[in-house]
Amino acid sequence: xxxxxxxxxxxxxxxxxxxxxxxxxxxxxxxxxxxxxxxxxxxxxxxxxxxxxxxxxxxxxxxxxxxxxxxxxxxxxxxxxxxxxxxxxxxxxxxxxxxxxxxxxxxxxxxxxxxxxxxxxxxxxxxxxxxxxxxxxxxxxxxxxxxxxxxxxxxxxxxxxxxxxxxxxxxxxxxxxxxxxxxxxxxxxxxxxxxxxxxxxxxxxxxxxxxxxxxxxxxxxxxxxxxxxxxxxxxxxxxxxxxxxxxxxxxxxxxxxxxxxxxxxxxxxxxxxxxxxxxxxxxxxxxxxxxxxxxxxxxxxxxxxxxxxxxxxxxxxxxxxxxxxxxxxxxxxxxxxxxxxxxxxxxxxxxxxxxxxxxxxxxxxxxxxxxxxxxxxxxxxxxxxxxxxxxxxxxxxxxxxxxxxxxxxxxxxxxxxxxxxxxxxxxxxxxxxxxxxxxxxxxxxxxxxxxxxxxxxxxxxxxxxxxxxxxxxxxxxxxxxxxxxxxxxxxxxxxxxxxxxxx
Numbered sequence: 001x002x003x004x005x006x007x008x009x010x011x012x013x014x015x016x017x018x019x020x021x022x023x024x025x026x027x028x029x030x031x032x033x034x035x036x037x038x039x040x041x042x043x044x045x046x047x048x049x050x051x052x053x054x055x056x057x058x059x060x061x062x063x064x065x066x067x068x069x070x071x072x073x074x075x076x077x078x079x080x081x082x083x084x085x086x087x088x089x090x091x092x093x094x095x096x097x098x099x100x101x102x103x104x105x106x107x108x109x110x111x112x113x114x115x116x117x118x119x120x121x122x123x124x125x126x127x128x129x130x131x132x133x134x135x136x137x138x139x140x141x142x143x144x145x146x147x148x149x150x151x152x153x154x155x156x157x158x159x160x161x162x163x164x165x166x167x168x169x170x171x172x173x174x175x176x177x178x179x180x181x182x183x184x185x186x187x188x189x190x191x192x193x194x195x196x197x198x199x200x201x202x203x204x205x206x207x208x209x210x211x212x213x214x215x216x217x218x219x220x221x222x223x224x225x226x227x228x229x230x231x232x233x234x235x236x237x238x239x240x241x242x243x244x245x246x247x248x249x250x251x252x253x254x255x256x257x258x259x260x261x262x263x264x265x266x267x268x269x270x271x272x273x274x275x276x277x278x279x280x281x282x283x284x285x286x287x288x289x290x291x292x293x294x295x296x297x298x299x300x301x302x303x304x305x306x307x308x309x310x311x312x313x314x315x316x317x318x319x320x321x322x323x324x325x326x327x328x329x330x331x332x333x334x335x336x337x338x339x340x341x342x343x344x345x346x347x348x349x350x351x352x353x354x355x356x357x358x359x360x361x362x363x364x365x366x367x368x369x370x371x372x373x374x375x376x377x378x379x380x381x382x383x384x385x386x387x388x389x390x391x392x393x394x395x396x397x398x399x400x401x402x403x404x405x406x407x408x409x410x411x412x413x414x415x416x417x418x419x420x421x422x423x424x425x426x427x428x429x430x431x432x433x434x435x436x437x438x439x440x441x442x443x444x445x446x447x448x449x450x451x452x453x454x455x456x457x458x459x460x461x462x463x464x465x466x467x468x469x470x471x472x473x474x475x476x477x478x479x480x481x482x483x484x485x486x487x488x489x490x491x492x493x494x495x496x497x498x499x500x501x502x503x
Contacts, residue, residue: 029365029420032071032386033402038063040388040402041375042087044097046120048381050074052097053388053402054087066123069380069404077123082108085116088376091154096120100152100160101127115160115187130160130187151206153215155234158185161215163206166194178219180206180236193236195219207270210277210303213239216270229305242305273328276355278302282313282326282336296324296338300357311357312464313338313349327379333360335385337377340364340427346371350387351440352410359464361410362440363421367391370398383407413495424482424496430503435468437461441484441495448500449479475502 033040033053040055046066053065062079079085083101090099097118103110111129118125152162159182166177178195198219205218214234220227229245230238269282279301296313313324313336324338332355340349348365365372374389384406391398408415413423424439437446439461446466448457450473457468461482481497 028367029401029403031401031403032069033067034399035401036399039390039400040065043376043378043386043388043402044087044090044092045378045381045386046092046097051378051386052118052120054079054085055388055400058397064118064123066120067402069386071402075123077125079125080108080110083110083114086150086152089152093154093156093158098154100150100162102150113162128187130183131189134189135181135192153206153208155208155214156211159183159190160185161206161236163217178217180215180217180232182236191236195230205270207279208272209279209305210272212303216279216305218245231305240304245305245307269324269326271326271328273332273334273355275328275330275332278308278355279305280326280328280334282324296336298326298334298336298353298357300355309357311353311359313351325374325377327377327385329379329383329385330381331383335377335379337374337387339374340425346373346392348372348374348387348389350377350385350405359440361423362438362464363405363409363416363423364425364438365421366425369393380404384409422496422498426480426498426500430501431470432503433469433471435470435478435480435500435502437466437468437480437482438464439482439496440464441482443485444495445483445485447481447483449481450474451477451479470502473502477501 037058038055039057040053042054044052044054046052050066050068053067054063055065056062060081062081062085063076064079065076066074068074080101082104084104086100086102090097092098097120099116099118101110101114101116103112110127112132113130114127115130116125116127150162150164152160154160161180161182163178163180166179176198178198180191180193180195181189182191184190195217205216207216208214209216209231213231215232215236217230217232218227219230227245229242231240231242233239271280272278273280281299281301283297297310298313299310300308302308324336326334326336328334329352334353334355334357336351336353338349338351340347347367349362350364351362352360354360371392372389373392374387377385377387379385384404386402386404388400388402390400405421406415406419409419409421410416416423423441424437424444427436427438435448441461444461446457446459446461446468447455448468450456456473456478459466459468478500479497480500482495483492484495485492
């Protein structure tokens with residue numbers, strides 16, 4: 001498949017080794033867009049020439065921009081301030097970008113529910129009102145409270161299906177209900193269905209499935225507090241139910257964890273890979289052995305939603321569940337975005353995997369003078385990705401930015417360093433009795449030195465994250481160095497180094 005070229009190139013670059021001095025690279029990222037007042041929350045690639053950027057201003061207005069991957073703003077328009085715009089779930093359809101918009105207050109002249117079509121040439125907006133009349137149950141009370149609880153799917157025939165909690169059935173006998181409503185392309189209701197007797201249904205997830213099926217709805221099973229996946233056909237009839245969906249069993253013999261993408265109050269993303277038809281999930285989980293630290297984890301599922309595999313992506317020591325995303329490349333690769341080690345600030349993590357979730361590369365950025373808060377990621381059609389983010393200090397926001405990560409940043413250590421990224425990192429920093437070395441590099445080893453230059457630890461890195469026992473080390477500053485060995489040449493290269501503080 002198309003991914004073969006990507007994997008082969010990666011293997012050749014890794015085998016050859018890269019000659020360089022560690023840590024001699026910029027301490028800032030090269031941005032393609034920077035603003036002190038206009039923030040970007042969602043980005044969507046249109047084609048190899050441009051992408052859409054949805055956001056707003058500190059003054060409260062909303063904005064939509066069309067930009068090139070070099071940061072040139074081709075066009076921009078203002079958006080209504082009094083509507084809830086569900087950009088993130090939108091789709092490119094019939095040459096336009098389509099998303100759902102809800103009325104946020106009674107002063108809006110538009111209908112409660114609108115479908116918005118964005119003309120990709122001149123950003124002209126077309127609002128189509130949808131009719132809620134004739135439903136068996138009330139429509140959602142659209143406030144900020146429901147912002148993360150409404151999900152929708154556009155089908156290729158133009159129909160729209162929405163899932164949301166039912167107000168009138170809220171917490172009856174400590175249970176809830178989920179309402180599915182399907183609209184025709186003209187905006188009239190065609191079907192509806194209620195799922196009763198649910199717990200935690202505010203954490204529902206609703207998304208599309210491969211063309212041969214229809215939809216998937218993830219709901220909590222009230223009998224044993226696990227999550228069930230309901231696969232539905234295009235008429236909202238149940239095709240199959242997978243119980244305990246996504247349950248991950250650890251090697252720890254005493255406990256297994258909850259479904260990692262369906263935990264109460266933790267957001268999650270689902271996506272259908274356009275080039276292989278598989279479903280992928282990314283979310284947060286707290287492993288039993290992590291002492292409260294939260295991990296970002298990914299899963300992959302077949303057409304029947306049977307789990308094919310899963311992998312940990314990164315560890316977030318503060319247990320914060322925000323700031324992660326994923327996107328899919330044309331060569332089969334999967335990009336995942338996250339924060340890491342935010343005890344000392346907001347630090348960037350971007351990983352790239354193959355379709356089976358084998359890690360191909362990881363890069364990290366740890367700013368020295370500010371915090372970086374990544375918000376969204378989008379693949380570039382000609383390779384690599386773009387990330388929108390905010391930058392802040394303790395005094396408040398500094399600015400908002402978009403930066404591009406090239407394919408070479410993931411494949412070549414020199415290129416990664418040239419653009420400010422690290423290919424190995426130590427965390428938490430400062431730390432205690434454990435020093436974690438994280439890298440996706442192959443044929444690597446780590447050496448740790450005290451401030452007198454004495455080698456106190458050395459080992460081969462065989463895992464994505466290697467935990468080093470620092471219990472007997474004195475408090476102070478240590479230097480760690482990561483080396484790689486070329487498979488074909490046998491040469492050893494220092495690729496990354498840094499200081500780690502034990503408190």
